Amino acid sequence: MQISLFRKKELGNSVIFISIGIIFLILSRGMEADVYIIGPGFFPRLISASLIVINVVRFLVIIMSSNGSTADVMSNSRPLYILTILLISYLAGIIIVGLSLATVLFIYVLMSILGNRSLFQKILIALAVTFAIKAIFKWVLVLPLPTGFWNIF
C-alpha cells in the first residue's frame, strides 16, 4: 500500500519537474543575441530540455518498474503546515513590527508548540536571544536590522 502511494508521489514529482522544465523552456524563447554565438536563452533551454528528458525517463521507469523506493513518505502533514505557517508569520512579523518584536513572539510561540511549559524560561530565552542578535548584528557588525513599519523596535 505504501509502495503504491510512494509510486504515485514519485510520478507526481516527475510531472512537476517536467512542468518546471516546460515553463523555463517557454520562458527562454526569444532570448537570443545578435553579436554572440549563443544568447542568454541557450543555457536555460539546454538545462530545461535536459530536465524534461531525464524526468520523462524517470516517469516511464516508475510506471514500468514493479518495485520502488521505500523512502519515508509523510503520513501526517499537520506539523509541516504548522511550521510553514509559523515561519511565514515570522517573516510577515519582521516586515510589519520589526525583527526584535517578531523574534520575541516567534521564539515564545515555537517554544510553546515544542512543549516548553516554563513561562519564565520562554520569556527569558526569547528576550535574551533577541538582545544577543541585536547586540551582535546591529551594534558590533553594524548591520541595519528590519524595524518594521513603525520603526519602533
Next chain:
Amino acid sequence: MDFSLLFWAFTEILKPINLLIIVASVTMGITIGALPGLTVTMGVALLLPLTFNFPTVQSFLALMGIYCGGVYGGSISAILMGIPGTPAAAATIFDGHALAKKGFAGQALGLACIASSIAGLISALIMTFLSPQVARIALMFGPVEYFGIAFFALSILVILSGKSLLKGFTSILLGFLCTTIGIEPILGGPRFTFGFEALSAGLGLIPVAIGLFGLAQIFDDFIAFYQSPIKKGRQVIKNILPRWNVMKKISRTLLKSTFIGVGIGIIPGIGPETASFVAYAEAKRSSKNPELFGTGVIEGVVAPESGNNGVTGGAMVPMMTLGIPGDAPTAILLGGFLLHGLPVGPMLFRDHLNIVYPIFGGFIVANILMGIIGISLARFFARVMDVPQSILMPIICVLCFIGSYATRLSLLDVGISVFFGIVGFFLRRYDFPLSPMLVSIILAPMLEMNMANALTIGNGSFWVFFSTPIGATFIILGIIFLIFIIVGRVRKKEISSSKPGNKESIL
C-alpha cells in the same frame, strides 16, 4: 625564495601585538563561520573597512585570521547542528553530524579542527614556496579550460547522487535552473526576474543554502519532534584531541584532500565549497567501505575540512601573483591590497616584499593558532548540543532568518530561504540529493559564462572544447568519469538485483 626575509617576517609576526591581532581575528573568524548564514566572505568584507586604519601588515594579518578561522568555523555548526555555518562546510554535515548524533561530537570537532589546521598550514607553505611557479600555469587558462574544469567538477558531483543517478541529475539541473534567475552573464540583462527588480541579483547562494540545509533540517526535526518528542541525554564530549593511531589512519585522506583543496584553490573561481565536496567524493570513492560514508566515518569529516582549508593558501596564489582572486574572500582581500595602495601581481613581489613575506608568515602562524584555538574552544561549542530541542530549534530558526537576511540585507532572501527550506524538505523526503544542487549553483555561472565565451571563440563549433590540451583533458576525464559511474551502477544493480533491500540504482 628569500629565507632571510621570511625569517625577518616571522620575527615581526611574533611580536605580541601582531600575535594578539591574529588570535583575536582567528577567534572572530571561527565564531562568524560557526554562525549559520554568516559567511567567511561576509566576515572579511565587514572587517576590511575596520582594518583600513591599521598598519598594512596588521590589517592583512587580521583579514587572513578571519579568512582561515571562518573556513574552519563553518564545520562547528555543521557537526553540532547539521547546518553548514558556511557553504564550504556543507559536505562536513554528512559524516560530522552523523558522528555527533552517535555521541562523537567531540571527536568530530577535534578532527575537523586538526584537519583544518594542518591543511591550512600545508596550503600556506605551498603558497609561500611555490606561488609564482604554480600561478604561471593558471595564467594559461582560458574559457575552454575553465569550462573543462567546471565540467569535470560536475561529473565528480554525480558521485554524490546517492541512491538514484536520475534524481542526482535532476538535482544538478534544478541547481542550474536556480542560477538562471537574475542578471545573465552573457549580455548582462535581467533573466527570469518576472518584473521584480529584487530578483535581478539572483537567488543568492547563502539563502538557498540556508534553506536547503538549515530550514529543511528544521522541518525534519520539527516533524520528528512533533510526532514523538525525544528527550536527549547529555552529550558527552570527550576525545577532542585525536589519538596518534587515528591521526595515522586519516593521514592519507588528509594529505590527499589538502592537495585537492590547494589545487582547486589555485584555479580561480572555484572556491572551498567545491573543494570540500570534491575531496569528500574522492575520499568516498577511494575508500574500502564507501557505503559507510554518510553514516559517521572520520574520513568523511577529515576530507571536506582539509579540502576546504587547503583552498585558503591555494586561492591566495593567483590573487597575489596575478591579481586574479581564487575565491570570494580573496576577491575582497584583493580589494584590501588596492585600498592600501598596493599593486597585485608581479609588481607586488618586486616592490613590496616587506608586505608579501609577513603575509606568508602570518598565514602560517594563523593556521597553527587556529588549531590551538579550535581545540581549546571545541568543548565550549560542543555544549550547544546539550540545549533541549525546544530551545535550540527556535534559536536555529532565528539564526537562519538572520543569516539569510544579513548577506544582502534583503527580506526577499529570507522568503527565498523559507521557500527552499520547504523545497529541500520535500526533495529529501523523496531521496533527491541536495548537495549536487548546491554545488551546481556554485559552478553554473562559471560553466555558462565560459561556455558562451568558448563558443564565441570557436564560431559556434563545439569542437572548440577540445581545442586546447588542458581543456580537452578535463572534458575527456569528465566523460570517462561519467561513463565509469553509470556503467558501475548498472553492473552493481545487475549483480545485486536478486538481493532484497538493494536500493542503489541509476534510476
